Amino acid sequence: MPELPEVEAAAALARRVAIGRVITSLRLLHPAQRRQLPAGVARSLAGEVVVAVERRGKVQRLRLTSGRCLEVHFRMTGDWAPVAAGDPLPDHARAVLHLQDGTALALTDPRALSVLAVRPAGARLDADLGPDATDPRFTADWLAPVLARRRAAIKPVLLDQRVVAGIGNIYASEALWHARIDPRTSAHRLTADARVRLVRSVRHVMAVALRHGERYYDSGSPADARRFAVYGREGERCRRCGRAVRRIVQAGRSTYWCACQTKRGDRAAPPPPARRPR
DNA sequence: ATAGGCCTGGAC
DNA sequence: GTCCAGGCCTAT
Numbered sequence: 001m002p003e004l005p006e007v008e009a010a011a012a013l014a015r016r017v018a019i020g021r022v023i024t025s026l027r028l029l030h031p032a033q034r035r036q037l038p039a040g041v042a043r044s045l046a047g048e049v050v051v052a053v054e055r056r057g058k059v060q061r062l063r064l065t066s067g068r069c070l071e072v073h074f075r076m077t078g079d080w081a082p083v084a085a086g087d088p089l090p091d092h093a094r095a096v097l098h099l100q101d102g103t104a105l106a107l108t109d110p111r112a113l114s115v116l117a118v119r120p121a122g123a124r125l126d127a128d129l130g131p132d133a134t135d136p137r138f139t140a141d142w143l144a145p146v147l148a149r150r151r152a153a154i155k156p157v158l159l160d161q162r163v164v165a166g167i168g169n170i171y172a173s174e175a176l177w178h179a180r181i182d183p184r185t186s187a188h189r190l191t192a193d194a195r196v197r198l199v200r201s202v203r204h205v206m207a208v209a210l211r212h213g214e215r216y217y218d219s220g221s222p223a224d225a226r227r228f229a230v231y232g233r234e235g236e237r238c239r240r241c242g243r244a245v246r247r248i249v250q251a252g253r254s255t256y257w258c259a260c261q262t263k264r265g266d267r268a269a270p271p272p273p274a275r276r277p278r
Numbered sequence: 279a280t281a282g283g284c285c286t287g288g289a290c
Numbered sequence: 291g292t293c294c295a296g297g298c299c300t301a302t
Contacts, residue, residue: 075284075296076295115298284297288294289295
């Protein structure tokens with residue numbers, strides 16, 4: 001469940017479970033996870049206290065008393081599950097952070113693609129990350145010079161975490177739909193107005209998802225997917241113009257969009273009128 | 279830019 | 291069985 005809003009919800013859970021607690025062990029239960037962390041490094045976490053859980057983009061960092069941090073990336077299907085003292089581990093538990101009070105924080109991940117790493121104290125951690133999608137520093141002014149150098153279509157560029165951190169395949173489609181920008185538009189051809197709309201739309205989509213604060217993947221119910229305007233809705237009617245939502249593949253990933261997203265990205269009517277009467 | 283790899287489960 | 295999946299890396 002891994003875009004910025006879902007990772008933030010997971011980080012909040014990790015905070016509730018682990019902050020201020022002493023780690024007794026980190027168990028790596030799947031070979032894919034064992035491959036990422038040498039056993040000795042995992043063992044060295046015993047005795048550390050989790051002092052904070054930070055999130056940057058889709059990465060979580062559990063800050064430890066030694067100054068080191070445990071970095072966790074959920075990739076496609078990772079999530080946290082709290083484990084009460086004495087309770088069995090949940091399905092697909094791939095790594096488990098055992099705490100001194102008997103509780104634990106389990107990394108559940110059916111596909112086992114999640115990545116764990118221990119970073120030394122003082123390591124430079126966000127060298128490869130642009131501003132968070134929710135950061136006030138993510139602005140049209142930031143985007144202008146960055147997009148000017150990119151000839152690729154805007155949709156795959158939005159997935160580049162160096163451009164903006166935290167957007168994944170779902171919210172990239174959603175934000176472009178909301179901004180009425182054709183996902184195939186070359187990034188460097190977006191007009192200044194389109195860049196402004198894009199930033200606004202990214203913020204909007206993130207804010208709504210953060211408020212929703214829920215797990216998409218876990219919920220499993222198709223009805224939950226209704227909260228997306230276009231993602232996963234190929235063939236359904238666009239809720240804005242009524243035409244059929246389309247699916248294309250860009251950079252190997254599905255993009256959902258509607259023809260009411262214009263090619264030039266600057267001729268569209270402004271986003272749906274504000275509700276607030278003036 | 280595209281294909282393949284990492285893994286597994288769910289939909290068909 | 292086949293195809294697809296919210297991510298991201300490498301090779302071509």
